[in-house]
Amino acid sequence: DGGITQSPKYLFRKEGQNVTLSCEQNLNHDAMYWYRQDPGQGLRLIYYSQIVNDFQKGDIAEGYSVSREKKESFPLTVTSAQKNPTAFYLCASSTDLYGYTFGSGTRLTVV
Amino acid sequence: QQQVKQSPQSLIVQKGGISIINCAYENTAFDYFPWYQQFPGKGPALLIAIRPDVSEKKEGRFTISFNKSAKQFSLHIMDSQPGDSATYFCAAINSGAGSYQLTFGKGTKLSVIP
Numbered sequence: 001d002g003g004i005t006q007s008p009k010y011l012f013r014k015e016g017q018n019v020t021l022s023c024e025q026n027l028n029h030d031a032m033y034w035y036r037q038d039p040g041q042g043l044r045l046i047y048y049s050q051i052v053n054d055f056q057k058g059d060i061a062e063g064y065s066v067s068r069e070k071k072e073s074f075p076l077t078v079t080s081a082q083k084n085p086t087a088f089y090l091c092a093s094s095t096d097l098y099g100y101t102f103g104s105g106t107r108l109t110v111v
Numbered sequence: 112q113q114q115v116k117q118s119p120q121s122l123i124v125q126k127g128g129i130s131i132i133n134c135a136y137e138n139t140a141f142d143y144f145p146w147y148q149q150f151p152g153k154g155p156a157l158l159i160a161i162r163p164d165v166s167e168k169k170e171g172r173f174t175i176s177f178n179k180s181a182k183q184f185s186l187h188i189m190d191s192q193p194g195d196s197a198t199y200f201c202a203a204i205n206s207g208a209g210s211y212q213l214t215f216g217k218g219t220k221l222s223v224i225p
Contacts, residue, residue: 004154031210035213040217042117042216043155043215044215048210048212050209050210090154100145102154104153105154
């Protein structure tokens with residue numbers, strides 16, 4: 001089955017640590033996205049990539065970093081500079097205006 | 112600046128009733144308006160979408176109404192069922208911006224009670 005796989009489903013981070021969230025897709029989509037979801041806030045765009053080795057900042061990129069070395073993979077690193085990282089993180093991919101697919105998300109909690 | 116405003120934040124509807132969720136946008140460059148349904152702990156899934164050259168689109172029990180002059184669009188769920196209980200997000204895309212970034216409303220939590 002084609003789709004997007006996010007791992008892990010749950011992640012706990014200590015203060016000052018960097019953590020990396022995985023996102024893999026087998027849909028052959030060119031574009032990939034990371035969104036952050038907070039209760040009552042909708043989804044906000046962190047970073048997006050339209051092609052391998054290229055990515056752009058979204059609305060809330062501070063404290064996050066990404067890479068796009070392969071078409072299938074778009075990992076997100078939450079750095080220690082992100083002061084409020086507890087949230088639900090969603091990865092998505094699309095091939096055009098109509099073909100948006102979301103993963104099942106990673107819930108990150110700071111302990 | 113919130114570009115897509117969604118209301119209400121929460122909605123309780125009796126089984127068999129009509130659920131109505133409203134959204135308004137500011138950016139006239141938006142040219143595609145999808146609605147997403149999200150269950151707890153899951154990613155959003157596309158429910159139905161509309162382009163601004165159409166005033167209404169219906170798929171089964173779900174209908175989008177679109178008012179381009181008022182910059183408003185709404186989702187109607189007919190014969191609402193307990194299985195429809197979820198969070199619904201309206202969204203908008205400006206396809207001319209060079210990427211397909213979704214701008215989301217803040218969501219409506221729908222509860223359908225038996």
